[in-house]
Amino acid sequence: MEQNTDGNMAQVRHVVLVLSGKGGVGKSTITTELALALRHAGKKVGILDVDLCGPSIPRMLSIVRSDVHQCDSGWVPVYTDAQKTLALMSIGFLLEDPDEAVVWRGPKKTALIGQFVSDVAWGELDVLLVDTPPGTSDEHLAVLENMKKHSSIDGAILVTTPQAVSTGDVRREITFCKKTGVKILGIIENMSGFVCPHCSECSNVFSKGGGEELAKLTGSVFLGSVPLDPLLSSSLEEGKDFIQSFPNSATFSAINSICQTLLNNLEID
Ligand SMILES: Nc1ncnc2c1ncn2[C@@H]1O[C@H](COP(=O)(O)OP(=O)(O)OP(=O)(O)O)[C@@H](O)[C@H]1O
Numbered sequence: 685m686e687q688n689t690d691g692n693m694a695q696v697r698h699v700v701l702v703l704s705g706k707g708g709v710g711k712s713t714i715t716t717e718l719a720l721a722l723r724h725a726g727k728k729v730g731i732l733d734v735d736l737c738g739p740s741i742p743r744m745l746s747i748v749r750s751d752v753h754q755c756d757s758g759w760v761p762v763y764t765d766a767q768k769t770l771a772l773m774s775i776g777f778l779l780e781d782p783d784e785a786v787v788w789r790g791p792k793k794t795a796l797i798g799q800f801v802s803d804v805a806w807g808e809l810d811v812l813l814v815d816t817p818p819g820t821s822d823e824h825l826a827v828l829e830n831m832k833k834h835s836s837i838d839g840a841i842l843v844t845t846p847q848a849v850s851t852g853d854v855r856r857e858i859t860f861c862k863k864t865g866v867k868i869l870g871i872i873e874n875m876s877g878f879v880c881p882h883c884s885e886c887s888n889v890f891s892k893g894g895g896e897e898l899a900k901l902t903g904s905v906f907l908g909s910v911p912l913d914p915l916l917s918s919s920l921e922e923g924k925d926f927i928q929s930f931p932n933s934a935t936f937s938a939i940n941s942i943c944q945t946l947l948n949n950l951e952i953d
């Protein structure tokens with residue numbers, strides 16, 4: 685589906701929200717790895733980080749202390765590479781200290797999200813991933829309202845862990861999508877099993893399969909599961925591209941398979 689867009693969103697073909705019912709389930713991790721996998725598949729990708737209180741993506745992509753510049757049409761996003769295949773806009777770039785806590789009231793957050801949606805000069809992108817805060821908040825509504833003014837949203841990906849799946853949070857997220865008319869593109873189960881750093885064997889320390897069951901129950905697509913992999917967390921800590929570093933790992937296969945399913949669902953060649 686090609687987007688009906690205007691302004692800075694005019695050349696952004698697909699917009700996908702990344703949601704989670706709870707914090708800490710790996711939403712930013714999945715956003716980052718999906719972006720890297722999409723780039724690996726030859727796509728031009730952008731990430732809009734509207735997790736205003738915990739902007740972790742600049743660190744995960746090792747571009748923490750980058751400056752945002754202005755151009756005639758707005759803010760130029762920060763690119764991870766000279767070929768400009770992966771672009772990021774995050775509040776983290778606008779803070780003097782990247783570890784500074786953002787304690788803002790709703791209207792100020794909503795205004796910044798409005799600017800993020802309209803004023804970032806993305807240029808041509810195949811996919812824009814929007815990393816949102818956990819739960820459903822004013823920020824989510826602000827993203828939806830502002831996106832609808834300039835673009836159309838393809839849908840949302842829901843990230844959960846095997847434990848979080850049994851809580852009400854993820855169901856509330858599904859209800860939010862239904863009420864706001866956002867299509868659920870699929871559910872991803874993160875931290876699904878543990879990959880041993882010594883022998884690469886995957887053990888099911890916690891339960892597994894809840895994400896798939898939830899997808900069946902709610903009539904959603906199950907996009908796949910990503911194991912808890914110490915090599916993935918150390919890559920994220922060091923801001924290294926896991927996909928480039930471990931192309932033969934089971935975790936890469938899992939992320940890549942989710943990426944391919946997403947490309948198929950969005951009908952991107
Ligand atoms: N599959 C995984 N394997 C190893 N570590 C992981 C995995 N997924 C997430 N992590 C680690 O778990 C921590 C939390 O992940 P992340 O910041 O992505 O969560 P989040 O859901 O975006 O949190 P929040 O929205 O509350 O900021 C990070 O340190 C990340 O490196």
Ligand code: SF4
Nearest residue numbers: 880881882883884885
């Ligand atoms: S999975 Fe095997 S190698 Fe890994 S910690 Fe357990 S026993 Fe050791």
